[in-house]
Amino acid sequence: MTDILAVAEHRRGDLRDVSYELVTAGRQLADETGGELHLAVISGTVEDFAEKLNREGVDAIHTVTDGEEFNHDIYTQTVTQLADALDPQYVLIPNSVNGLDYAPAVGANLERPLITDTIALTTEGQTLTATREMYGGKVETTTELEGPAVVTIRSAEWPKAEGTSDATIESFEPEIDEGAIRSTVTGFEEVGSGDVDISDAEVLVSVGRGIDEEENLEIIHELADALDATVSSSRPIVDNGWLPKNRQVGQSGKVVTPDVYIAIGISGAVQHVAGMKGSDTIVAINTDPNAPIMDIADYAITDDLFDVVPALTEAFQ
Amino acid sequence: MKILVPVTEVATVEDEFEIEGTAIAEQYLGADLNEWDDYAIEEAVQLQEAGVADEVVTVTIGPEECEQTIRQALAKGADRAVRLWDDALEDIDLLGVDAKAELLSAVVDDEDPDLVLTGVQAGDDAFGATGVSLAATVGYEWAAVVNHLEHDFEDGVASVRRELEGGVEELTDIELPAVLTIQTGINEPRYASLRGIRQAQRKPLDVLELADLGVDESAIGSAITLTEMYEPESESDATIWEGGAEETAGKLADLLREKGVAQ
Numbered sequence A: 001m002t003d004i005l006a007v008a009e010h011r012r013g014d015l016r017d018v019s020y021e022l023v024t025a026g027r028q029l030a031d032e033t034g035g036e037l038h039l040a041v042i043s044g045t046v047e048d049f050a051e052k053l054n055r056e057g058v059d060a061i062h063t064v065t066d067g068e069e070f071n072h073d074i075y076t077q078t079v080t081q082l083a084d085a086l087d088p089q090y091v092l093i094p095n096s097v098n099g100l101d102y103a104p105a106v107g108a109n110l111e112r113p114l115i116t117d118t119i120a121l122t123t124e125g126q127t128l129t130a131t132r133e134m135y136g137g138k139v140e141t142t143t144e145l146e147g148p149a150v151v152t153i154r155s156a157e158w159p160k161a162e163g164t165s166d167a168t169i170e171s172f173e174p175e176i177d178e179g180a181i182r183s184t185v186t187g188f189e190e191v192g193s194g195d196v197d198i199s200d201a202e203v204l205v206s207v208g209r210g211i212d213e214e215e216n217l218e219i220i221h222e223l224a225d226a227l228d229a230t231v232s233s234s235r236p237i238v239d240n241g242w243l244p245k246n247r248q249v250g251q252s253g254k255v256v257t258p259d260v261y262i263a264i265g266i267s268g269a270v271q272h273v274a275g276m277k278g279s280d281t282i283v284a285i286n287t288d289p290n291a292p293i294m295d296i297a298d299y300a301i302t303d304d305l306f307d308v309v310p311a312l313t314e315a316f317q
Numbered sequence B: 001m002k003i004l005v006p007v008t009e010v011a012t013v014e015d016e017f018e019i020e021g022t023a024i025a026e027q028y029l030g031a032d033l034n035e036w037d038d039y040a041i042e043e044a045v046q047l048q049e050a051g052v053a054d055e056v057v058t059v060t061i062g063p064e065e066c067e068q069t070i071r072q073a074l075a076k077g078a079d080r081a082v083r084l085w086d087d088a089l090e091d092i093d094l095l096g097v098d099a100k101a102e103l104l105s106a107v108v109d110d111e112d113p114d115l116v117l118t119g120v121q122a123g124d125d126a127f128g129a130t131g132v133s134l135a136a137t138v139g140y141e142w143a144a145v146v147n148h149l150e151h152d153f154e155d156g157v158a159s160v161r162r163e164l165e166g167g168v169e170e171l172t173d174i175e176l177p178a179v180l181t182i183q184t185g186i187n188e189p190r191y192a193s194l195r196g197i198r199q200a201q202r203k204p205l206d207v208l209e210l211a212d213l214g215v216d217e218s219a220i221g222s223a224i225t226l227t228e229m230y231e232p233e234s235e236s237d238a239t240i241w242e243g244g245a246e247e248t249a250g251k252l253a254d255l256l257r258e259k260g261v262a263q
Helices: A016-033 A045-053 A072-086 A103-111 A214-227 A235-239 A270-276 A305-315 B037-047 B064-075 B096-113 B130-138 B193-198 B245-258
Strands: A004-007 A037-042 A062-063 A089-092 A112-120 A121-122 A127-134 A137-148 A150-152 A170-173 A183-192 A203-207 A230-232 A261-262 A281-285 A299-301 B001-006 B008-015 B029-033 B055-061 B079-083 B115-119 B139-150 B155-164 B168-175 B178-184 B205-208 B224-230 B239-240
Touching: A004 A016, A004 A072, A016 A037, A016 A045, A016 A089, A016 A150, A045 A062, A045 A183, A062 A072, A062 B155, A072 A089, A072 A103, A072 B139, A089 A103, A103 A112, A103 B096, A103 B130, A112 A127, A112 B096, A127 A150, A183 A305, A183 B139, A203 A214, A203 B064, A214 A230, A214 A305, A230 A235, A270 B029, A281 A305, A281 B245, A299 B245, A305 B245, B001 B037, B001 B130, B008 B064, B008 B115, B029 B037, B029 B064, B029 B168, B037 B115, B037 B178, B055 B096, B064 B079, B064 B205, B079 B096, B096 B130, B115 B130, B115 B193, B130 B139, B130 B178, B139 B168, B155 B178, B168 B178, B239 B245
Parallel strands: A004 A037, A004 A089, A037 A062, A062 A170, A089 A150, A112 A150, A203 A230, A203 A261, A261 A281, A281 A299, A299 B239, B001 B055, B001 B115, B055 B079, B079 B205, B115 B178, B139 B178
Antiparallel strands: A121 A127, A127 A137, A137 B224, A183 B168, B008 B029, B139 B155, B155 B168
């Protein structure tokens, strides 16, 4: 039991980047355990996906034709049965919304411990050492566990696998218990369209939790007017209903790449950073000098936004 | 319909803190109701107010100190609470997902709810997996990262929206009984009213130990050991402007003009 089984992710006909990152993470663990890297690709146009996934370091790809799109009941049953058949030391799954919709069930079915949202992994003998964040990214931890496990990996932490391989591609036919399929995906909907497309903006004035109250947003709008910029925000502002969903920057919102991104009272959670790190120039205004946003900012003011923002607006009026 | 809401008290950390061994030094820690669970409670209470749910019960794994947080949930409208604790849990510094699911599953067996609503993740350990693991353990159906729930439950089906990455929502029908993990933004959590706070003091709060649940101590022995905790190395190479607000705002204004902003 030294092999690695990694489960690719796709949506609406496209493999997601994290699938190629899984190949890199999986290959590293396979090298450390002295085993093979097996991939599983489930539902949809699996032959086409398998061809694309046949990258350097992959030993075998198991294709499963059941299902069109992601359905967690099919994924759970299939991955459980594949793991029973292959007996891999580790099952690797993306720490995505869909990954978190079936990985814990696979862990429970296999009676294996589960470690989620890992950002680095290393293994020696039977011991897996996983690095994770806690307390909203304020600390990193290393955790150890013995024996086989189910592990989810955070996206964009491993490079995407490149090159090609000559992996064996085999069809796997799980015995799907139709009675245990008790969920049905009925459709998809794009959200966040509206009057403004923040992904087109050249200058974004983006506001986060630090603004405290809805009425305080006024100073953000005044600054945006003075700079001829567009207002965007991090998740809590949209959750509070202070700005519409189409203004949300981040993993579950929009990815933006403006010339200038001014992050005001935004701490910089990983989900937010995923949506704006490609901005040309990033300016952070935040009272906490250790906030994660400082790691990706080009310029920073560690001061109270309620002092700095009005002063900045005045400079442009 | 009975709704069970697993609620967690999370540790909160001040901006500046110190680490002692594999934990944050106690003086920098606070405690609060887990943000995601607050939305789950609100959703359950709204279902009760809509006449869909007959009873909302919370369940919390935690020592006596967290009863204040449990009372917050009761003050917002939950009918009664269950708290799970045992001496055997005292020394575990990181309770694994499987152990949490095992403990909560014993309460699901007892309570037999139609619906379990809980937060997507806890703000401290951030595993994001307890809900789905619980569903698999008790044989319930489930959905993770739900940001909309229809309140009609026609034919015993919950119609939900799951928030995927990149501004896409998945529409899914889930057969009951089910566990739904609730994403922030699904509703607007209420503040507890003074009347609610007073009433919460009188609502039942049962405390159960492992033996009461019929859970063996070996089931909660976590496979995961926390070996190190440290502050992430700052990769910042940002130019930090110093001085008063006028001065720093002036420097930023100069930069923005240089970049051609507002010209």
